[in-house]
Amino acid sequence: LATLKRGVMDEFSKYRSPLVSRYASKEMAYNFSDRKKFTTWRKLWIYLAKAEKALGLLVTDAQVTEMESHAEDIDFAMAVEEESKLRHDVMAHVHTFAHCCPTAAPIIHLGATSCYVGDNTDLILLRDGFDILLPKLARVIDRLSNFAEKYAGLPTLGFTHYQPAQLTTVGKRACLWLQDLAMDMRNLQRAREDLRFRGVKGTTGTQASFLQLFQGDHDKVEDLDRMVTEMAGFKKAYMVTGQTYSRKVDIDSLSHLASMGATIHKICTDIRLLANLKEIEEPFEKEQIGSSAMAYKRNPMRCERCCSLARHLIALLADPLQTASVQWLERTLDDSANRRISLPESFLTADIILSTLQNITEGLVVYPKVIERHIRHELPFMATENIIMAMVKAGGNRQDCHEKIRVLSQQAANVVKQEGGDNDLLARVQADPYFAPILGHLDNILDPKTFIGRAPQQVARFLSEEVRPLLEPYKAEIDVKFELEL
Numbered sequence: 156l157a158t159l160k161r162g163v164m165d166e167f168s169k170y171r172s173p174l175v176s177r178y179a180s181k182e183m184a185y186n187f188s189d190r191k192k193f194t195t196w197r198k199l200w201i202y203l204a205k206a207e208k209a210l211g212l213l214v215t216d217a218q219v220t221e222m223e224s225h226a227e228d229i230d231f232a233m234a235v236e237e238e239s240k241l242r243h244d245v246m247a248h249v250h251t252f253a254h255c256c257p258t259a260a261p262i263i264h265l266g267a268t269s270c271y272v273g274d275n276t277d278l279i280l281l282r283d284g285f286d287i288l289l290p291k292l293a294r295v296i297d298r299l300s301n302f303a304e305k306y307a308g309l310p311t312l313g314f315t316h317y318q319p320a321q322l323t324t325v326g327k328r329a330c331l332w333l334q335d336l337a338m339d340m341r342n343l344q345r346a347r348e349d350l351r352f353r354g355v356k357g358t359t360g361t362q363a364s365f366l367q368l369f370q371g372d373h374d375k376v377e378d379l380d381r382m383v384t385e386m387a388g389f390k391k392a393y394m395v396t397g398q399t400y401s402r403k404v405d406i407d408s409l410s411h412l413a414s415m416g417a418t419i420h421k422i423c424t425d426i427r428l429l430a431n432l433k434e435i436e437e438p439f440e441k442e443q444i445g446s447s448a449m450a451y452k453r454n455p456m457r458c459e460r461c462c463s464l465a466r467h468l469i470a471l472l473a474d475p476l477q478t479a480s481v482q483w484l485e486r487t488l489d490d491s492a493n494r495r496i497s498l499p500e501s502f503l504t505a506d507i508i509l510s511t512l513q514n515i516t517e518g519l520v521v522y523p524k525v526i527e528r529h530i531r532h533e534l535p536f537m538a539t540e541n542i543i544m545a546m547v548k549a550g551g552n553r554q555d556c557h558e559k560i561r562v563l564s565q566q567a568a569n570v571v572k573q574e575g576g577d578n579d580l581l582a583r584v585q586a587d588p589y590f591a592p593i594l595g596h597l598d599n600i601l602d603p604k605t606f607i608g609r610a611p612q613q614v615a616r617f618l619s620e621e622v623r624p625l626l627e628p629y630k631a632e633i634d635v636k637f638e639l640e641l
Contacts, residue, residue, distance in 0.1 A: 174500060178464070178507035186283050187499035189231070195279055196248055196272040197226045199387070200263050203355065206382040207265060210375045212368060218259035225255045245269040266364040267355070270486075274353040274400050277498065279387060281408050284502040285347035291509040292343065292415070293629035294637075296336050298516035300622050303329035307614035310603035311434065311526045312533060319533045322603055325435070325521060327610035330617050332422045339415040340625055346411045352384040353400040354392030359485045397485035405475035405498065412505045416468035419508050423458035423465070426515070430455045433525045438518030457515050457639065461508045468504040471497050513637045530603050532571075535580035536564060541600050542584065542593065549592035559589055 175184045185191055201222045208214035230251055237247035245264075253260035264271075307326035312319050355376075357364045362376050369375040384392040393400055429435040430453075437457045474497035478490045539560045546556040567580035581601065584590050593600070626633060 172500075174503040174507070179503040180287070180506055180510060183284065183287050183503055183506040186280055186287060187502065190229070191280070192276055193229050193231075193234070193248055194227055195276045196245075197222070197229075197252055199272050199275055199383075200252065200267075201226060202383045202386040203265065203267060203271070204259070204262055205386070206355075206379050207262070207368070209382065210369065210379055212262075212265070214262050214265075215258075218256075218262055221256045222252075222259045222263070225252070228255065230255070243269075245272060248272075266357070266368050268358045268364075268398060270353065270398050271355065275387065277494070278350055278352055278389075278400065278404075281404075281498070281502075282347060282350050282388075285343055285350075285408075288412075288502070288505055288509060289340070289343055289347070290629050290632040290635075291506070291513065292336065292340050293626050294633055294635065295509060295513050295516055296333060296340065296622060297626055297633050298513060299329055299333050299336070300618055300626075302326070302516060302519055303333060303614055304618060306521060308604070308607075308611040309521070309523060309526070310530060310607050312529050317428070319529075319537075321537060322530065322534075322606040324607050324610040324614070325526070326614045327607075328425075330614055332418075332425070333617070333622055335418040335421065336415075337622060337625055339411070339418055342411040342414060346408050349407065350389070350404070351400075352387055352389035352392040353396055354380045354384050356380070356396045359398055360396040397482075399482070399486045399490070402475060402479035402482050402490060405494065406472075406479055409472050409475050409497065409501045412501045413469045413472040415505060416465040416508065419512055420462050420465035420469070422512070423455075423461040423515070426458045426519075427455045427462075430458075432529065434522055434529065436520045436522075437515045438520070457511050461511050461515070464504050464508050468501060468508065471501045471504070510637045511639065514639045517636065527603075532578050534601060534603060534606070535567065535578050535584075537606065538601050539564060539580075541605075542590070542597075545593045545596060545600055546590065551589075551592070556589075559587065560584075563587065 201219065204214050204219050204222060208216075208219060229248075233254065234247050234251040237250045238244050241247050241250070246269075249264050253263055256263065303326040305326065306329070307324060309325045310322050311325050311328065313321050313323040313328075355365060356362055362380070365376045365379060366373065369379075380392055384390075426435060426437060430437070436453060437455050439453050474493050478493055478497075481487070482490060543553060543556045543560060547553050563583045564580055567578055567583060570576040571578050581597070585594060585597070599605070
């Protein structure tokens, strides 16, 4: 027990990445764990041995069986000790694997270079990372689609320059968010499908070592590459590589994650602005504390977290851009340390902001009465053109009516801006005998639903034609809820 307690205390005596200790899901944290990484290395060595055996090299069934029986039982302490001596992580794990597989020791890593396990594993982790993210993104889109459908016809103030503009609807605004998320979905799907395997390419990508092993038989070298690629679950391998796969692949993957980060930052910023107006709020737990000093506050903590982490995700894109630009000739090792950080952190960060946004969109609270009040404050100004047109239809002169409305509007604006009162333009119109011909129609003229154009129809068509079809591949995973723990 004392040893256990000491181990727990030791964990709190060193830096722990909050991306893992505080935020990211267990599945994404495992995807970039040492156990996943190094068991994948061993699987790749097994794939290589199986393919070499099938193509006629001196690899025995006993050697393959021995490797398979020890694929999971990694002696991490031994691997650390070996690396401290050898200063080479791959060779440290070759020796550690060989230690528990003495029969197979002569053929482990046969003909391969370090990037055979290193780069191919990274590509597997990227692929599996996308497979974790895509259903989470689908859930966010599903929840937001339901929200948009529910509020498709609820009028609300539109804002341009964060100034009141023509009306839109709550659901139509949500479709602006959805459209960006749908673009992210297509981008992530494409990036995932475009990933290829590095395959079996040798030290500088020429496959020279394997050509020698197969005594100049080019067909067998190509078969080896194809067989290992298929065993790893990829349809294609890159036809040409240096020692590494092109680091532009990392740019492609991380750029779409960063782009999604920008989308989520925008969505959550919008929700924060609307929370300030008290029109929409993120979920707020019964015992949640908004402020240690101001007990009444309901801070948009979840949206703030998404914005904070999204900035990190966006900033991470600089790493693969710079790394790809300085890869000399067939490769240089200054990519390694950077990629150990930038690749996992991008996926871990994307993972938590998607999970948090799912939680937000599952519990968004709308306050229609507040929205209605804000509309009432601004709508009389927006309705002036409709009032003018109604007066003209009733036989009035447009220029005379325009001047009347201009004077009354300025008077009402002074009440709002200088006196802090409510917008009384409607009362001024009703009190002016000039507008008597249309007083019976004012309620219809000022009905907010006459100012939202085709917003409800746009929502219905957009959800039906563009959003719902995008979710079809994820139907089986769409109903999983996410509870925010911290």
